[in-house]
Amino acid sequence: MHLSPLWANRLKRLIGFAVGLVLFYAPFALLVRGFGVLFPASTAGTSIADAHGACLRMPFGWATQPWMWPTLGSSPISWLPLAVLPLAAVAAGPLFCGWMCPAGAFPENLSRAVPDRFKFDFKDRVDIVALRYGFFGGLLVVPFLSSSITCSLCNFNQMQNIVSATFGNASGFALFTTMGMLAAALWIVPLGMFTKGGRGWCLFLCPAGTAMGLASRASAKMPWALRVRGNHDTCTGCGTCEEVCPMRAASVDPEKGHDINMHLCIDCQDCVSACPEKSLEYRRPS
């Protein structure tokens, strides 16, 4: 069977998402178990080995609450979303989002089953970048107004419930809160299946993705920075990159050719593999 370059890339990404699932999610959670062995007193060592042990959302809430700093300091796995992944994004872009995060991949792949005419395309309708940073800012500020809502609006938790249920443990669904149900519904249906690209949640409500996007954008012009970059001389402005981009980061300017919004791009390289003129590459700046 012959796979087009785009579908071959998507298949490779699916393998990456399977690796992410094994690393972060119970019943495997190898990364959490590894940290638990290395740091038995940390949250990874004391909590159940599942996605909660390597939470990519809570540390953002903790970072804004000084009384939680000791917990942050004693739990190295919490530095993953605050430091390790953004630093990796400085070097190579938010590869975690595009190649490893199962919570982003799940709705993205579900959305492929829905015809495009039923999907909402946020691109050019709202200012995605401003909204993304707005939600991120809200998540950081809200602990001062009430309590952190990073858990209530969590899609990793819902993904863990789905994975656990797949492996025979559906007990997580018994702990569904109202906000949990709202989050699950938003993540999978309107912001997933019925959003062009299937990554509406990633676009607006993922603090880890936003932090990586910010790091990626801020360092995009550094000489070592690997990012999806284009060759404007060969671009014909056909719009294929814009069509296949799950994060709605690629756009075509009639004068300049393609443009990749580094705040949003997750370097999934679907556009690189789909470009008929091979105008896009994942490379350092020339």
Added chain:
Amino acid sequence: MIGRSRERLLSFAGAAGAVALAGVLMRACPGSCTSCSTCATAVLPTGVSAIAVGFAIAGSAGVRSRRRGEMGGRSREGERTKQETI
């Protein structure tokens, strides 16, 4: 440029405000379920409304007519395929 900055600021503030409001509303929930139904009668509808209003503010501020179809694209040969706005 001023319009664009204002649009961005409104989008940012609308989104941040919606999340903050949702967080404040959640204080009405006792945390562990006591079947008080506060969530069904107050928190969920107001929370959904807050998020919807945030999106509406951001959406109305952020509508742009930058869509490729309206501005004209280029064909594989590099020629314009849509009528240009003069």
